Amino acid sequence: MKATVRAHPNLALVKYWGKRDDALILPHQSSLSMTLSPLSVRTTVAFGVGSADEVELNGYVAKGSERDRVLRVLDAVRAEAKGTKLGPARMVSRGDFPASAGLASSAAGFAALAVAARAAAGLPADPRAASLLSRLGSGSACRSVQGGFCEWMRGERPDGMDSYAVQRFDEKHWPELRMVVAIVSRDEKEVKSRDGMKNAVETSPYYPAWVKDAEAEVVRAREFLAKKDLQALGEMCERNAWRMHATSLAADPPLCYLMPKTLELIHSLREQRKKGVPVWFTLDAGPNPCILTDAAHELAAEAAAMACGATEVVRCVPGGDAQLLGEHLF
């Protein structure tokens, strides 16, 4: 009744930005991401311990909405395993990278939780079921159950049963691809992605155009990945990030996640490209750019980030599936 799983975060090449159903976490459009190694989160879940559910995240007892989101996933597992009385759960999760630094620590955390909770409950390994389950905690988590490059299909059904991620290419498809995460600010972001995207859906006049465009870009991204066309993928990554941020810049109140150092780095990548260095940025709901490049140019990407005031750089490669581990956290 105990299981431990390690999962990697993922970074969207075509972003998810906006829900059509807030409660079920159903997106307006599909999205596509790269799973990032070596960053990871480890989570242990045990059922039938203690007298009430216990949730510990990075050494702290989780409270409020953080705790509620974890319990939502645990309750869904208890409902699925209805034949077996699972009882109260203890969950301990630890990440090896800074939470709220613009990196999707919640994606890795909820993917690890979903796979671990299903295993601890004795449910069979099933990437689709785990993806659906992790989506209830955080939307982008559904793309971290599997490695390589995963596509979250928006789905059509009101109950969300067709809104989950599938792996389009595994981590061995394009091992030379790199994502260089540049930390230019470690400050907790002022507006969480869930609030930022809600504001865009409700008030941005650009929002309908964003949805239509992103859906079409997912199809193109798949093609560029199949052909391993770095330039086409890089250009698409940049325009998709700009368009996501443009919806929020045009919202009411306007929302700008970019900081001066973010822009400085974006401009410096453009200068690098003029010199023939293949580097393109993408940017989630935060100030820290991630640089798409290949193995031959990851050090150049790192140098560009440091020259623009990045305090830390993490060089990532395509990561693998969420995996069961033999060692537990408690």
Ligand code: PMV
């Ligand atoms: O799943 P959430 O609520 O953490 O939202 C993720 C939103 C972005 O990171 C900005 C884009 C994405 O697709 O991951």
